[in-house]
Amino acid sequence: MRLVLDIFTVLAVSAGAFFFLAGTVGLIRFPDALTRLHALTKVDNLGLGLVVLGLLPQANGLFGALKLVTIWLLVQLSGAIVTQLIAGTVRQHGPRE
Amino acid sequence: MTILSIFDIGLVVLILAVGAASIAMREAFSAVIGFVVYGLLLSIAWVRLSAVDVALTEAAIGGGMTGMLMLGAVARLRFAKGNDSRTSLPVRLAAGILCALVAAGLAIAVLSPPEVIPTLAPMAMENLPQSGLGNPVAGVLFVYRALDTLLEKVVLILALLGVWSLAPDRMWGGIPGLRVYAQPNSTLTFLAQLLPPVGIVVAVYMCWVGAKEPGGAFQGGTVLAAMWLLVMIAGLTSVPSISQRWLRLLLVAGPMIFLAIGIAGMVLANAFLAYPAGYAKPLIVAVEVALTLSIGVALGLLAAGPPERVQRP
Numbered sequence: 538m539r540l541v542l543d544i545f546t547v548l549a550v551s552a553g554a555f556f557f558l559a560g561t562v563g564l565i566r567f568p569d570a571l572t573r574l575h576a577l578t579k580v581d582n583l584g585l586g587l588v589v590l591g592l593l594p595q596a597n598g599l600f601g602a603l604k605l606v607t608i609w610l611l612v613q614l615s616g617a618i619v620t621q622l623i624a625g626t627v628r629q630h631g632p633r634e
Numbered sequence: 635m636t637i638l639s640i641f642d643i644g645l646v647v648l649i650l651a652v653g654a655a656s657i658a659m660r661e662a663f664s665a666v667i668g669f670v671v672y673g674l675l676l677s678i679a680w681v682r683l684s685a686v687d688v689a690l691t692e693a694a695i696g697g698g699m700t701g702m703l704m705l706g707a708v709a710r711l712r713f714a715k716g717n718d719s720r721t722s723l724p725v726r727l728a729a730g731i732l733c734a735l736v737a738a739g740l741a742i743a744v745l746s747p748p749e750v751i752p753t754l755a756p757m758a759m760e761n762l763p764q765s766g767l768g769n770p771v772a773g774v775l776f777v778y779r780a781l782d783t784l785l786e787k788v789v790l791i792l793a794l795l796g797v798w799s800l801a802p803d804r805m806w807g808g809i810p811g812l813r814v815y816a817q818p819n820s821t822l823t824f825l826a827q828l829l830p831p832v833g834i835v836v837a838v839y840m841c842w843v844g845a846k847e848p849g850g851a852f853q854g855g856t857v858l859a860a861m862w863l864l865v866m867i868a869g870l871t872s873v874p875s876i877s878q879r880w881l882r883l884l885l886v887a888g889p890m891i892f893l894a895i896g897i898a899g900m901v902l903a904n905a906f907l908a909y910p911a912g913y914a915k916p917l918i919v920a921v922e923v924a925l926t927l928s929i930g931v932a933l934g935l936l937a938a939g940p941p942e943r944v945q946r947p
Contacts, residue, residue, distance in 0.1 A: 614828065621821045 542594040549591025556584035570627045574620050581616035585609055642682060649675045662711065666704045673697025686848035687771040690840075694856035702863075702937050766915030768846030775850070776918045780907040784896065787889045787925060790932045794885070798876060800940040807877035810935060811942025812866055826868030833861035841926040845915065851888075851922045855929025862934040876941055881931065888928030892921050 556579065563576025589609040596602040652675060656668025673696040680689035755770075758778060762770055765777045775783045801808065837857040844850030865871050874881050895917055896907040903910045909917050 611832070614825075618821055618825045622819070625819065625821065 546591045546594055549587050553584045553587030553591060556580055556587060560584060571624060574624055578616060578620050581612055585612055645675065645679055645682065649679060662708045663705075666701060666708055669704065670697050670701035673701065687769070687850065690848060690853045694853050698860065699856055699933055699937070706937065706939060764911075764914070765909070765918070766845075767918065769844060769848065769850075771848070772844050772846075772850060772918070772922075776921065777909070777914065780892075780896070784889065784892050784907070787892065787928065790929065790936075791885060791889065794932050794936055797936055797940055801942070805941045805944060807875060808941035808944040809873050809875045810938035810940065812863075812873050812938040822868045823870065826864050826870050830861040830865055833857050833864075837861070837926065837930070841922055842919075844922060845919055851925035851929055854926040856933055858926065858930030859933035859937070862930065863937055866934075866938070873938060876935070881935075884927055884931045885935075886928070888921070888925035891924040895921060 560576050560580030563579075564573050567573045567576055586609060589605050592605055593602050596605055649672065652668055652672045656665045656672055659665035659668055673692060676696065677689040677693040680686070680692055758770055758774060762768075762773045765773055767773045767777070798806075837854040839854075840849040840857060841851060841854035842849075844854070866873050876882075895909075899908040899910070900906050
Protein backbone atom coordinates (compact mmCIF):
# COMPACT_ATOMS: atom_id res chain seq x y z
CA MET A 538 0.00 0.00 0.00
CA ARG A 539 2.80 2.37 1.03
CA LEU A 540 4.63 1.57 -2.22
CA VAL A 541 1.53 2.28 -4.32
CA LEU A 542 1.07 5.64 -2.60
CA ASP A 543 4.74 6.53 -3.09
CA ILE A 544 4.56 5.65 -6.80
CA PHE A 545 1.40 7.79 -7.06
CA THR A 546 3.26 10.70 -5.42
CA VAL A 547 6.22 10.42 -7.76
CA LEU A 548 3.97 10.24 -10.84
CA ALA A 549 1.71 13.15 -9.85
CA VAL A 550 4.55 15.45 -8.75
CA SER A 551 6.49 14.65 -11.94
CA ALA A 552 3.41 15.47 -14.02
CA GLY A 553 3.10 18.73 -12.07
CA ALA A 554 6.75 19.52 -12.67
CA PHE A 555 6.22 18.87 -16.38
CA PHE A 556 3.40 21.43 -16.45
CA PHE A 557 5.61 23.97 -14.67
CA LEU A 558 8.31 23.36 -17.27
CA ALA A 559 5.82 23.76 -20.11
CA GLY A 560 4.44 26.92 -18.55
CA THR A 561 7.92 28.38 -18.18
CA VAL A 562 8.73 27.61 -21.80
CA GLY A 563 5.49 29.33 -22.75
CA LEU A 564 6.35 32.34 -20.58
CA ILE A 565 9.67 32.72 -22.38
CA ARG A 566 8.57 31.84 -25.92
CA PHE A 567 5.09 33.34 -26.32
CA PRO A 568 4.91 36.60 -28.26
CA ASP A 569 2.81 38.99 -26.14
CA ALA A 570 1.61 39.69 -22.61
CA LEU A 571 -1.82 38.07 -22.90
CA THR A 572 -0.59 34.72 -24.25
CA ARG A 573 2.20 34.68 -21.65
CA LEU A 574 -0.41 35.18 -18.92
CA HIS A 575 -2.35 32.30 -20.42
CA ALA A 576 0.72 30.06 -20.07
CA LEU A 577 1.21 31.17 -16.45
CA THR A 578 -2.36 30.44 -15.34
CA LYS A 579 -2.19 26.93 -16.74
CA VAL A 580 0.87 26.34 -14.56
CA ASP A 581 -0.89 27.64 -11.45
CA ASN A 582 -3.97 25.53 -11.94
CA LEU A 583 -2.65 22.25 -13.25
CA GLY A 584 1.00 22.15 -12.20
CA LEU A 585 0.47 23.14 -8.59
CA GLY A 586 -2.75 21.11 -8.47
CA LEU A 587 -0.90 17.95 -9.51
CA VAL A 588 1.96 18.63 -7.08
CA VAL A 589 -0.52 19.09 -4.21
CA LEU A 590 -2.46 15.99 -5.28
CA GLY A 591 0.76 14.01 -5.30
CA LEU A 592 1.79 15.28 -1.87
CA LEU A 593 -1.58 14.48 -0.23
CA PRO A 594 -0.68 10.83 0.62
CA GLN A 595 2.55 12.10 2.24
CA ALA A 596 0.75 14.80 4.26
CA ASN A 597 0.97 14.97 8.01
CA GLY A 598 -2.51 13.70 8.88
CA LEU A 599 -5.85 15.20 7.86
CA PHE A 600 -4.88 18.73 8.92
CA GLY A 601 -1.71 18.65 6.88
CA ALA A 602 -3.71 17.55 3.84
CA LEU A 603 -6.28 20.31 4.44
CA LYS A 604 -3.51 22.90 4.65
CA LEU A 605 -2.08 21.70 1.33
CA VAL A 606 -5.47 21.94 -0.38
CA THR A 607 -6.05 25.38 1.15
CA ILE A 608 -2.71 26.59 -0.20
CA TRP A 609 -3.66 25.33 -3.66
CA LEU A 610 -7.04 27.10 -3.49
CA LEU A 611 -5.42 30.36 -2.31
CA VAL A 612 -2.84 30.25 -5.09
CA GLN A 613 -5.64 29.58 -7.60
CA LEU A 614 -7.57 32.58 -6.30
CA SER A 615 -4.63 34.99 -6.25
CA GLY A 616 -3.30 33.68 -9.58
CA ALA A 617 -6.62 34.09 -11.35
CA ILE A 618 -7.25 37.57 -9.95
CA VAL A 619 -3.75 38.94 -10.49
CA THR A 620 -3.88 37.64 -14.07
CA GLN A 621 -7.22 39.40 -14.57
CA LEU A 622 -5.77 42.64 -13.20
CA ILE A 623 -2.66 42.51 -15.40
CA ALA A 624 -4.68 41.56 -18.46
CA GLY A 625 -7.12 44.42 -17.76
CA THR A 626 -4.25 46.91 -17.52
CA VAL A 627 -2.72 45.58 -20.75
CA ARG A 628 -6.07 45.94 -22.53
CA GLN A 629 -6.56 49.48 -21.28
CA HIS A 630 -3.11 50.94 -21.74
CA GLY A 631 -1.49 48.52 -24.14
CA PRO A 632 1.72 46.66 -23.31
CA ARG A 633 4.69 48.65 -22.03
CA GLU A 634 7.14 49.91 -24.68
CA MET B 635 26.15 13.58 -4.29
CA THR B 636 22.56 13.39 -3.14
CA ILE B 637 19.60 15.05 -4.78
CA LEU B 638 19.33 17.46 -1.86
CA SER B 639 22.87 18.76 -2.24
CA ILE B 640 22.27 19.26 -5.97
CA PHE B 641 19.15 21.21 -5.02
CA ASP B 642 21.13 23.30 -2.53
CA ILE B 643 23.86 24.13 -5.03
CA GLY B 644 21.24 25.06 -7.62
CA LEU B 645 19.49 27.27 -5.07
CA VAL B 646 22.72 29.08 -4.14
CA VAL B 647 23.60 29.66 -7.79
CA LEU B 648 20.09 30.96 -8.43
CA ILE B 649 20.25 33.33 -5.43
CA LEU B 650 23.61 34.71 -6.54
CA ALA B 651 22.38 35.13 -10.12
CA VAL B 652 19.15 36.89 -9.11
CA GLY B 653 21.08 39.11 -6.66
CA ALA B 654 23.60 40.08 -9.33
CA ALA B 655 20.85 40.63 -11.88
CA SER B 656 18.88 42.95 -9.62
CA ILE B 657 22.03 45.03 -9.01
CA ALA B 658 22.85 45.12 -12.72
CA MET B 659 19.31 46.07 -13.83
CA ARG B 660 19.19 49.54 -15.32
CA GLU B 661 15.50 50.09 -14.68
CA ALA B 662 14.36 50.60 -11.09
CA PHE B 663 11.11 48.66 -11.54
CA SER B 664 12.84 45.51 -12.83
CA ALA B 665 15.44 45.79 -10.07
CA VAL B 666 12.70 45.79 -7.42
CA ILE B 667 11.04 42.74 -8.99
CA GLY B 668 14.47 41.07 -8.91
CA PHE B 669 14.78 41.99 -5.24
CA VAL B 670 11.40 40.42 -4.40
CA VAL B 671 12.33 37.19 -6.19
CA TYR B 672 15.66 37.28 -4.32
CA GLY B 673 13.77 37.52 -1.00
CA LEU B 674 11.57 34.54 -1.86
CA LEU B 675 14.57 32.41 -2.90
CA LEU B 676 16.34 33.43 0.29
CA SER B 677 13.39 32.23 2.35
CA ILE B 678 13.64 28.81 0.64
CA ALA B 679 17.31 28.79 1.65
CA TRP B 680 16.31 29.49 5.28
CA VAL B 681 13.88 26.54 5.13
CA ARG B 682 16.76 24.35 3.94
CA LEU B 683 18.74 25.56 6.98
CA SER B 684 15.76 24.49 9.16
CA ALA B 685 15.20 28.10 10.24
CA VAL B 686 11.49 28.21 9.42
CA ASP B 687 10.86 31.26 11.63
CA VAL B 688 13.46 33.26 9.73
CA ALA B 689 12.10 31.95 6.42
CA LEU B 690 8.60 33.18 7.25
CA THR B 691 9.91 36.59 8.28
CA GLU B 692 12.10 36.84 5.18
CA ALA B 693 9.19 36.02 2.88
CA ALA B 694 6.83 38.40 4.69
CA ILE B 695 9.15 41.34 5.41
CA GLY B 696 12.15 40.89 3.11
CA GLY B 697 10.22 39.93 0.01
CA GLY B 698 6.69 41.21 0.51
CA MET B 699 6.73 44.32 2.68
CA THR B 700 10.09 45.78 1.60
CA GLY B 701 9.19 44.99 -2.00
CA MET B 702 5.97 46.96 -1.65
CA LEU B 703 7.79 49.92 -0.04
CA MET B 704 10.31 49.93 -2.89
CA LEU B 705 7.61 49.68 -5.56
CA GLY B 706 6.00 52.71 -3.90
CA ALA B 707 9.35 54.54 -4.08
CA VAL B 708 9.74 53.65 -7.77
CA ALA B 709 6.22 54.94 -8.50
CA ARG B 710 6.93 58.17 -6.63
CA LEU B 711 10.15 58.65 -8.60
CA ARG B 712 8.20 58.12 -11.81
CA PHE B 713 5.65 60.77 -10.76
CA ALA B 714 8.36 63.20 -9.67
CA LYS B 715 10.41 62.68 -12.85
CA GLY B 716 12.78 65.27 -11.35
CA ASN B 717 16.51 65.05 -11.81
CA ASP B 718 17.41 62.14 -13.99
CA SER B 719 21.11 62.85 -13.67
CA ARG B 720 23.22 59.82 -12.87
CA THR B 721 25.45 59.86 -9.83
CA SER B 722 29.02 60.65 -10.75
CA LEU B 723 31.62 57.95 -11.28
CA PRO B 724 33.68 58.64 -8.10
CA VAL B 725 30.54 58.38 -5.93
CA ARG B 726 29.56 55.10 -7.56
CA LEU B 727 33.10 53.78 -7.22
CA ALA B 728 33.21 54.75 -3.54
CA ALA B 729 29.86 53.06 -2.91
CA GLY B 730 31.05 49.94 -4.72
CA ILE B 731 34.29 49.78 -2.75
CA LEU B 732 32.51 50.26 0.58
CA CYS B 733 30.00 47.51 -0.27
CA ALA B 734 32.83 45.21 -1.34
CA LEU B 735 34.63 45.88 1.98
CA VAL B 736 31.53 45.00 4.00
CA ALA B 737 31.00 41.86 1.90
CA ALA B 738 34.66 40.86 2.33
CA GLY B 739 34.45 41.37 6.10
CA LEU B 740 31.33 39.22 6.29
CA ALA B 741 32.92 36.57 4.08
CA ILE B 742 36.00 36.40 6.33
CA ALA B 743 33.83 36.10 9.43
CA VAL B 744 31.70 33.36 7.91
CA LEU B 745 34.42 31.40 6.10
CA SER B 746 36.89 31.23 9.00
CA PRO B 747 34.86 29.93 11.92
CA PRO B 748 36.64 29.12 15.19
CA GLU B 749 37.56 25.51 16.02
CA VAL B 750 34.73 25.13 18.49
CA ILE B 751 31.68 27.11 17.47
CA PRO B 752 30.43 28.98 20.54
CA THR B 753 26.79 28.16 21.07
CA LEU B 754 24.19 28.80 23.72
CA ALA B 755 21.70 26.46 22.08
CA PRO B 756 21.93 23.58 24.62
CA MET B 757 21.46 26.02 27.52
CA ALA B 758 18.55 27.69 25.73
CA MET B 759 16.83 24.36 25.11
CA GLU B 760 17.47 23.20 28.69
CA ASN B 761 15.70 26.18 30.27
CA LEU B 762 12.94 26.49 27.66
CA PRO B 763 10.35 24.30 29.50
CA GLN B 764 10.33 26.82 32.37
CA SER B 765 8.77 29.40 30.07
CA GLY B 766 6.04 27.01 28.91
CA LEU B 767 6.92 27.75 25.28
CA GLY B 768 7.61 25.04 22.71
CA ASN B 769 9.29 27.16 20.04
CA PRO B 770 12.91 27.96 20.98
CA VAL B 771 12.84 31.02 18.70
CA ALA B 772 9.92 32.49 20.63
CA GLY B 773 11.83 31.64 23.80
CA VAL B 774 14.86 33.62 22.67
CA LEU B 775 12.70 36.53 21.48
CA PHE B 776 10.49 36.86 24.55
CA VAL B 777 12.46 35.37 27.41
CA TYR B 778 16.23 35.48 26.88
CA ARG B 779 16.45 38.56 24.69
CA ALA B 780 13.16 40.30 25.51
CA LEU B 781 14.83 43.73 25.64
CA ASP B 782 15.98 43.40 22.01
CA THR B 783 12.48 42.45 20.94
CA LEU B 784 10.98 45.40 22.80
CA LEU B 785 13.44 47.86 21.26
CA GLU B 786 12.84 46.35 17.80
CA LYS B 787 9.15 47.24 18.07
CA VAL B 788 10.02 50.77 19.22
CA VAL B 789 12.30 51.11 16.19
CA LEU B 790 9.34 50.25 13.96
CA ILE B 791 7.39 53.18 15.41
CA LEU B 792 10.43 55.47 15.02
CA ALA B 793 10.63 54.43 11.35
CA LEU B 794 6.96 55.33 10.94
CA LEU B 795 7.59 58.72 12.59
CA GLY B 796 10.42 59.20 10.09
CA VAL B 797 8.06 58.54 7.18
CA TRP B 798 5.41 60.86 8.64
CA SER B 799 8.02 63.60 9.08
CA LEU B 800 8.33 63.80 5.30
CA ALA B 801 4.92 65.48 5.19
CA PRO B 802 4.75 69.25 4.66
CA ASP B 803 3.68 71.17 7.78
CA ARG B 804 0.16 71.91 6.60
CA MET B 805 -0.46 68.22 5.88
CA TRP B 806 0.54 67.10 9.38
CA GLY B 807 -2.12 64.87 10.87
CA GLY B 808 -3.65 64.40 7.43
CA ILE B 809 -4.41 61.31 5.38
CA PRO B 810 -1.51 59.17 4.10
CA GLY B 811 -1.12 59.45 0.35
CA LEU B 812 -1.60 55.79 -0.44
CA ARG B 813 -1.70 56.14 -4.17
CA VAL B 814 -4.29 54.03 -5.88
CA TYR B 815 -2.83 53.21 -9.26
CA ALA B 816 -5.53 50.91 -10.48
CA GLN B 817 -8.94 52.35 -11.22
CA PRO B 818 -11.63 50.98 -8.92
CA ASN B 819 -12.21 47.69 -10.55
CA SER B 820 -14.62 44.87 -9.89
CA THR B 821 -11.91 42.18 -9.89
CA LEU B 822 -9.89 43.95 -7.22
CA THR B 823 -13.01 44.63 -5.17
CA PHE B 824 -13.90 40.94 -5.37
CA LEU B 825 -10.45 39.96 -4.05
CA ALA B 826 -10.65 42.57 -1.29
CA GLN B 827 -14.00 41.17 -0.19
CA LEU B 828 -13.01 37.52 -0.40
CA LEU B 829 -9.46 37.40 0.95
CA PRO B 830 -9.45 39.40 4.24
CA PRO B 831 -11.53 36.89 6.27
CA VAL B 832 -9.10 34.15 5.20
CA GLY B 833 -6.10 36.41 5.83
CA ILE B 834 -7.28 37.41 9.30
CA VAL B 835 -7.71 33.75 10.27
CA VAL B 836 -4.19 33.02 8.95
CA ALA B 837 -2.79 35.98 10.93
CA VAL B 838 -4.49 34.85 14.15
CA TYR B 839 -3.23 31.32 13.56
CA MET B 840 0.35 32.49 12.97
CA CYS B 841 0.31 34.65 16.09
CA TRP B 842 -1.15 31.88 18.25
CA VAL B 843 1.01 29.04 16.94
CA GLY B 844 4.17 31.17 17.42
CA ALA B 845 4.45 30.01 21.03
CA LYS B 846 5.13 26.41 20.10
CA GLU B 847 5.87 26.25 16.38
CA PRO B 848 7.34 28.62 13.79
CA GLY B 849 5.27 31.77 13.49
CA GLY B 850 4.73 34.76 15.69
CA ALA B 851 3.86 38.42 15.99
CA PHE B 852 5.87 39.74 13.05
CA GLN B 853 4.59 37.18 10.54
CA GLY B 854 0.99 37.53 11.74
CA GLY B 855 1.26 41.32 11.78
CA THR B 856 2.51 41.40 8.20
CA VAL B 857 -0.45 39.33 7.01
CA LEU B 858 -2.81 41.70 8.87
CA ALA B 859 -1.11 44.71 7.29
CA ALA B 860 -1.41 43.15 3.83
CA MET B 861 -5.14 42.56 4.31
CA TRP B 862 -5.67 46.13 5.54
CA LEU B 863 -3.74 47.55 2.59
CA LEU B 864 -5.71 45.38 0.15
CA VAL B 865 -9.01 46.70 1.50
CA MET B 866 -7.73 50.30 1.37
CA ILE B 867 -6.34 49.97 -2.17
CA ALA B 868 -9.60 48.47 -3.41
CA GLY B 869 -11.33 51.52 -1.95
CA LEU B 870 -13.62 49.49 0.32
CA THR B 871 -12.47 51.50 3.33
CA SER B 872 -10.95 54.96 3.42
CA VAL B 873 -7.38 55.60 4.53
CA PRO B 874 -7.56 56.99 8.08
CA SER B 875 -5.86 60.29 8.91
CA ILE B 876 -2.83 59.84 11.12
CA SER B 877 -4.24 62.05 13.87
CA GLN B 878 -6.99 59.52 14.69
CA ARG B 879 -6.80 58.58 18.34
CA TRP B 880 -7.63 54.85 17.83
CA LEU B 881 -4.89 54.59 15.24
CA ARG B 882 -2.23 55.98 17.56
CA LEU B 883 -3.48 53.86 20.44
CA LEU B 884 -3.22 50.69 18.34
CA LEU B 885 0.27 51.71 17.24
CA VAL B 886 1.66 52.02 20.75
CA ALA B 887 -0.50 49.32 22.39
CA GLY B 888 1.96 46.48 21.70
CA PRO B 889 5.16 48.13 22.97
CA MET B 890 3.27 49.75 25.92
CA ILE B 891 1.83 46.43 27.13
CA PHE B 892 5.24 44.80 26.68
CA LEU B 893 6.86 47.62 28.67
CA ALA B 894 4.18 47.50 31.37
CA ILE B 895 4.68 43.76 31.84
CA GLY B 896 8.44 44.36 31.88
CA ILE B 897 8.13 46.96 34.63
CA ALA B 898 5.71 44.76 36.57
CA GLY B 899 8.43 42.10 36.36
CA MET B 900 10.72 44.36 38.38
CA VAL B 901 8.30 44.11 41.30
CA LEU B 902 6.98 40.57 40.83
CA ALA B 903 10.05 38.73 39.51
CA ASN B 904 12.92 40.96 40.63
CA ALA B 905 14.14 41.88 37.16
CA PHE B 906 13.06 44.13 34.30
CA LEU B 907 11.26 42.07 31.64
CA ALA B 908 11.25 38.95 33.81
CA TYR B 909 8.02 36.99 34.11
CA PRO B 910 6.65 35.74 37.44
CA ALA B 911 7.04 31.97 37.70
CA GLY B 912 4.14 30.04 36.19
CA TYR B 913 2.69 33.05 34.36
CA ALA B 914 5.32 33.26 31.61
CA LYS B 915 3.32 31.71 28.79
CA PRO B 916 0.01 33.61 29.24
CA LEU B 917 1.92 36.88 29.58
CA ILE B 918 4.00 36.17 26.46
CA VAL B 919 0.89 35.26 24.46
CA ALA B 920 -0.80 38.50 25.61
CA VAL B 921 2.25 40.50 24.52
CA GLU B 922 2.32 38.67 21.17
CA VAL B 923 -1.35 39.44 20.50
CA ALA B 924 -0.88 43.14 21.26
CA LEU B 925 2.33 43.25 19.22
CA THR B 926 0.64 41.58 16.24
CA LEU B 927 -1.98 44.36 16.14
CA SER B 928 0.61 47.12 16.55
CA ILE B 929 2.93 45.65 13.92
CA GLY B 930 0.01 45.25 11.51
CA VAL B 931 -1.00 48.90 11.89
CA ALA B 932 2.62 50.15 11.77
CA LEU B 933 3.50 48.19 8.61
CA GLY B 934 0.25 49.20 6.90
CA LEU B 935 0.93 52.87 7.63
CA LEU B 936 4.57 52.55 6.57
CA ALA B 937 3.40 51.30 3.18
CA ALA B 938 0.71 53.99 3.00
CA GLY B 939 3.41 56.67 3.18
CA PRO B 940 3.50 60.24 4.51
CA PRO B 941 0.29 62.28 4.83
CA GLU B 942 -0.58 64.08 1.61
CA ARG B 943 -4.17 65.22 2.08
CA VAL B 944 -5.93 67.08 4.83
CA GLN B 945 -9.19 65.69 6.07
CA ARG B 946 -12.15 67.75 4.96
CA PRO B 947 -14.14 68.87 7.98
